[in-house]
Amino acid sequence: MVVGAPGSDKTELIKQVIYQFPQKRDYVWVIFDPKGDYYEAFGTEKDITLSVNGSSYAWNIFWEIDPERATTDVIEIAKEIFPIEERGGEDKFWVVTSQQLLSAFILTFYRQALETYKRYFSGKIDRERLKEFLPTNEDFMNFINQLTIEQAYNLLVEQEDLKSVAEYINPQAMKQASGVWSNFYSRINEIFIGDFYKTAGKRQMSIRDYIENPQGRKLFIEYNVETGEAVAPIFRLLVDRAIKYSFARENQYNKMGEPRKKYFVIDEFQLIPKLKRYQELVNFGRSYYITSIIGIQSIAQVIEKYGKDSANAVVAGHAYLFALRAYDSASSNLIRSRIGKKQVWQKEPVHVQSKGKGVYIADKYTATEYFPVSEEHLRTMPVGQCIIVTPDGFREVNLYTFQEGKRIIAELLRRYKSYI
Numbered sequence: 279m280v281v282g283a284p285g286s287d288k289t290e291l292i293k294q295v296i297y298q299f300p301q302k303r304d305y306v307w308v309i310f311d312p313k314g315d316y317y318e319a320f321g322t323e324k325d326i327t328l329s330v331n332g333s334s335y336a337w338n339i340f341w342e343i344d345p346e347r348a349t350t351d352v353i354e355i356a357k358e359i360f361p362i363e364e365r366g367g368e369d370k371f372w373v374v375t376s377q378q379l380l381s382a383f384i385l386t387f388y389r390q391a392l393e394t395y396k397r398y399f400s401g402k403i404d405r406e407r408l409k410e411f412l413p414t415n416e417d418f419m420n421f422i423n424q425l426t427i428e429q430a431y432n433l434l435v436e437q438e439d440l441k442s443v444a445e446y447i448n449p450q451a452m453k454q455a456s457g458v459w460s461n462f463y464s465r466i467n468e469i470f471i472g473d474f475y476k477t478a479g480k481r482q483m484s485i486r487d488y489i490e491n492p493q494g495r496k497l498f499i500e501y502n503v504e505t506g507e508a509v510a511p512i513f514r515l516l517v518d519r520a521i522k523y524s525f526a527r528e529n530q531y532n533k534m535g536e537p538r539k540k541y542f543v544i545d546e547f548q549l550i551p552k553l554k555r556y557q558e559l560v561n562f563g564r565s566y567y568i569t570s571i572i573g574i575q576s577i578a579q580v581i582e583k584y585g586k587d588s589a590n591a592v593v594a595g596h597a598y599l600f601a602l603r604a605y606d607s608a609s610s611n612l613i614r615s616r617i618g619k620k621q622v623w624q625k626e627p628v629h630v631q632s633k634g635k636g637v638y639i640a641d642k643y644t645a646t647e648y649f650p651v652s653e654e655h656l657r658t659m660p661v662g663q664c665i666i667v668t669p670d671g672f673r674e675v676n677l678y679t680f681q682e683g684k685r686i687i688a689e690l691l692r693r694y695k696s697y698i
C-alpha cells in the first residue's frame with residue numbers, strides 16, 4: 279500500500295514496482311488506471327483497455343455468466359450494477375425494481391441463446407460455442423430501449439420464475455408500471471453508456487475469459503473521472519469480478535503446474551465504490567498467488583468508503599506500507615502506528631538521605647515510549663522520500679523516478695550479463 283499526498287510520488291513508485299515484477303504469459307495484470315499513467319508506461323497494442331471511451335475491446339456482460347449457474351450469476355451481476363446499500367431509504371423500491379428487471383431481462387436473453395444453442399448442440403455446454411448465440415451489450419440495450427411496457431410485460435410473464443417481477447410493470451396498473459419502467463429505463467441508460475453500450479465492431483471480451491487466459495495481455499481499467507459516478511458501479515463490477523475469478527480453483531496453475539500470479543494495481547483506490555471482495559483479497563490473496571498494490575492520497579478517503587473497521591482491516595492486510603509525504607493527521611497516525619513505538623530505558627540512581635548525606639541505594643529503571651517518526655517529518659518529507667514499513671521494521675529511502683529506475687535496472691542487467 280502506498281500512501282501519500284497528491285504529487286508525492288505514488289504513481290512513480292508503483293510504476294517501478296510493476297517494472298520489477300516478473301511478467302509471464304499466463305500472469306494476470308488488472309490495473310485500475312484513472313489517469314492513464316500506467317497505460318502510458320506499460321500499455322501496448324495487444325493489451326485490453328476498458329473505458330467509457332476508447333476501449334480496445336467491447337466488454338460483454340453475457341460472457342460473464344456461467345451456464346452451469348446462470349440464475350445466481352445474473353442476480354449477482356444485477357446487484358452489483360444496482361446496489362441497494364448505497365442509495366437512500368425512500369429510493370429503495372426503485373433500486374430493487376431496477377435490479378430485478380435488469381436480472382430478468384438478462385436472464386430472458388440468456389435463456390433464448392441457450393435454447394438456440396441446444397437446437398444445434400447437445401451435451402455439456404461449450405462456453406466458446408455459446409458465445410456465437412449470445413447478444414452483445416448493444417443488442418441488449420437496443421432491444422430494451424425500443425420495448426413498450428406491454429411487450430416487456432408479456433416477455434417476462436411467460437416465464438414462471440419471472441412472473442412476480444413482471445407484476446411491477448403490469449399494464450393493468452399503468453400508473454405504477456410506467457413509473458417503474460421509466461425509472462429502470464433511465465437507470466440502465468445512465469450506466470450502459472459509451473463503450474459499455476456500443477460494440478462498434480470491436481472484439482469482445484469478459485473479465486472471466488481474461489483471468490482464465492490472459493495471453494500475455496494486461497487489463498487496463500481506465501476509469502475516467504469526468505464521466506461521473508453514474509458508471510462507477512460498472513468499474514466496481516469489473517474489479518470485483520476479477521477478484522472473484524482470481525480465487526477460482528481452475529485459475530491457480532498453468533498447464534505445467536506452475537503457479538499463475540495475479541497482480542492487482544489500484545491507484546487512486548478511493549475512486550472505486552466500495553469493492554465487495556477487497557478484504558477477501560488482502561486477507562487470503564497470498565495463498566492464491568494474488569498480489570495487490572494500492573495507492574491512496576489519504577486514509578480518510580478509505581475510511582469514508584469502507585467505514586472505520588473495514589478500512590483498518592484493509593490497511594492491516596497489506597504487509598508492506600510505502601509512506602510518502604502526508605499532510606493529514608489520519609494518514610500520519612496510521613503510518614506512525616504501523617511503524618510502532620520505540621522504547622527507551624532510562625537509568626536513574628536512587629539516593630536516600632542518611633545522617634544528612636545522600637546515600638546511593640539502587641538504580642531505578644523507567645521505560646518511555648515514543649514514535650520514532652514525527653508528524654512534522656512526514657509532513658515535510660521532500661517528494662521522492664519514502665518510509666518503507668515491512669514486517670521486519672522500517673527504513674527511510676530516497677526513490678528514483680520511474681525513468682531513472684528503469685535506466686538503473688537496465689544498467690544492472692547489462693553488467694550482470696557481461697559478468698556471466
Ligand SMILES: Nc1ncnc2c1ncn2[C@@H]1O[C@H](COP(=O)(O)OP(=O)(O)OP(=O)(O)O)[C@@H](O)[C@H]1O
Pocket residue numbers: 282283284285286287288289290291575661662663676677678679
Ligand atoms: N523520486 C523523485 N524525485 C524527484 N521528482 C519526482 C520523484 N518522483 C516523482 N517526482 C515528480 O513528482 C511528480 C508527481 O509524482 P506522481 O505522479 O508519482 O505523484 P502522485 O503521488 O501519484 O500524485 P497524484 O496523487 O496527484 O496522482 C512527477 O511528475 C515527478 O515529476
Ligand SMILES: [Mg+2]
Pocket residue numbers: 288289290545
Ligand atoms: Mg498518481
